[in-house]
Amino acid sequence: MFTLNRAFGEQRLGYQDIIDSDLPYVSVLIPMHNEEKVAENVLNALLNTDYPKDRIEIIPIDDNSTDRTREILEDYSSKYPHLIKPLYRGSYLPRGKPSALNDALKVAEGEIIIVFDADYIPPKGIIRDLAVSFLDPEVGVVPLNISKNLLTRLFDLERIGGYQVDQQARYNLKLIPQFGGTVGGFRKELILKLGGFNPKILAEDTELTIKAYINGVKVCYTNRAECYEEAPETWEVRAKQIRRWSRGHNQVMFRYLLPLIKSPYLSLREKVDGVFLLCVYLISPLFLIGLVDSIVLFFLGEMQILGSSFFIFLSAYNTFGNFAPFYKIGLGALLDGATYRIFLLPLLLFNFFFNMWYSSLGFFDSVLDLITRRDPVWHKTERFRNGGDVNCCS
């Protein structure tokens, strides 16, 4: 449905296509923990922004780094004291992105808060593209498209499908586009009213999206704004990332599924989409159970269920459901201007099994979190930055 909407439906304009004046004061927050490989690039890229320098402050948050991150921030802070205002968090404070963001919110002076992960390289016009969306008083959160990365092609294809098709189609259909967390903006007043970021939730982005919708706030998706993102270079790092995403997303699902259904601010279609969005990481353990079940049935000689009407259902599901991600990614890549990279699409089949396994582990982690009420520990994604350096003030 999303793919067809993206191909044939009327596309909703982003606000940057309508209005671009009276720019708000913006605070850019960049949580950092041992980011010496990428810190200079993100700061240089932000210094190159075309946003008026008197309407912006950049707050890199050094979350108890043990490498050269602090040194780099001090250097930039001394060169640009009115623009770059680092926040240093010591080892006595709780670690993690939500805690870091909460502390930064206390010192941020901007009415609009924009968050970048340290591995992102924001292009010149991105702050403006994000900020103008907030000129509509109903818009509280703006996520954006992150369709390009430097290194991993397969990861890139997955991201293209998610942002170029899913998010834009959700925005077109007035459903629930999700705040990506890694790049996006929100009103400071809104996030403070909602109680800040919950440090016990690993998917603070999903939580913010759902909390905002439950409280009647709009999320505006900006597809035109694109940003380079570093992709994990090893399967081990990717596995940890998927497991953490799944765990965090399911934490949000357990916590907000009922409040979302009961929310008086959401239409029926938003509630249905919200339930699908919250339960998306449930699919992996269900597939895994289905796979194990079919192997058991095979050895028990019960596979004749495929000969019954169940087979018709299964085939129909495969047509509209199972194949859908591949076609979604295919169309997304086409829209994104990718060419020969699309040939890699069948390889995503192997990614599917990889993702299924680690998403399932993440789901079981979240179930254990729920039962034991333990607090999850943040594990930062390892950086690999090779090339793609950004020079300042070009």
Add this chain to the structure above:
Amino acid sequence: MNTQIGVRIFIPIIMGIALIPIPSSFLTKFLIVFLTLSYSIIFGSIRYAFFMHTLLNFSYIFSAPLYFIFGPFIDFSYVVGTYSFYVGIIAKKLQKTEEVWKWIY
């Protein structure tokens, strides 16, 4: 056998739905579906013979890996493979005429 029949029935539907949004002529899309279906019939027949040969001459213990690794999984691969190959070619052509995609951004 049921699985094979199912695959052949659903290939035109699966490919048809997938190719609807792709900007190319109906004839080309029909040709792609036809080629995929033809491949499925030829490949499926050879695979069936190979399965029979393996099971009859060696052991039935091979039935599980044959079904789960070389069964519908492989059918899935070549359907997605054909689709990706075709879309990749179309994308390359479209690069020269990007202006027709007025709502890309």
